[in-house]
Amino acid sequence: MFPLPEPMRAALDAARDAAKAGEVPVGAVVMRGETVVAIAANAPRTLHDPTAHAEMLAIRAAAEALGRERLQDCDLWVTLEPCAMCAGAISHARIARVYYGASDPKGGAVEHGPRFFAQPTCHHRPEVYSGIGEGEAGALLREFFAARR
């Protein structure tokens, strides 16, 4: 086992914070080179905001911190395969690289469903790396849903 890269470790910590708050445990981190620009936990229930996925909150916080709507020099680390909403936002933000943990056959839109980045109408395709920390990310999700059944 290689140690997990620091940004994914931070994203997993954010996912754990989400679970503690009663939210589906997903976390995301925006990096600019070696620098953390934003960390966010999934929070739609807490914020009463159906768009408040971890990726969306991290992208919005990063854009605000940098004072611009394009993050072409930034990478996104997220514990779960992004959905269509988040994949769309990643393209709009011009994120350079996406690193994600667990696959999401039910709601993912990168390797499942609409496979957004592979669509001819997708105007910006980040580099995508998957499976980083997927064991831990998937376990967090399974524990969360098992406890609620």
Place this chain on the structure above:
Amino acid sequence: MFPLPEPMRAALDAARDAAKAGEVPVGAVVMRGETVVAIAANAPRTLHDPTAHAEMLAIRAAAEALGRERLQDCDLWVTLEPCAMCAGAISHARIARVYYGASDPKGGAVEHGPRFFAQPTCHHRPEVYSGIGEGEAGALLREFFAARR
């Protein structure tokens, strides 16, 4: 010619406000029955927020106003075919009906590209009505881009 429904008229007014602010002219309105819950204009540049499409801002404002993340009793009116990000948000918010104006072959994700609501993994499909006010919505967009060429 039938007169335009009031919510689309309000969405077109918001699109015009967007253009005045130097933003791509798209406007959106969330209705709950006959009541306006939120009106928003496209504002990614102004807000330094790549997710700040009119639909996203209207959905977020409506959810905040109603104090809940699900808008199953609400309809969305928008001047342009929603993109993948916005279509995803519409599903997450459980919006009942979507009325849109102009088609968007380049970035739309309802009748173009990923056709998100037709995907087997789409967990909520609103009723969709298109072409309402498309002439005016399309003219606003063409004028905006022609002036910038």
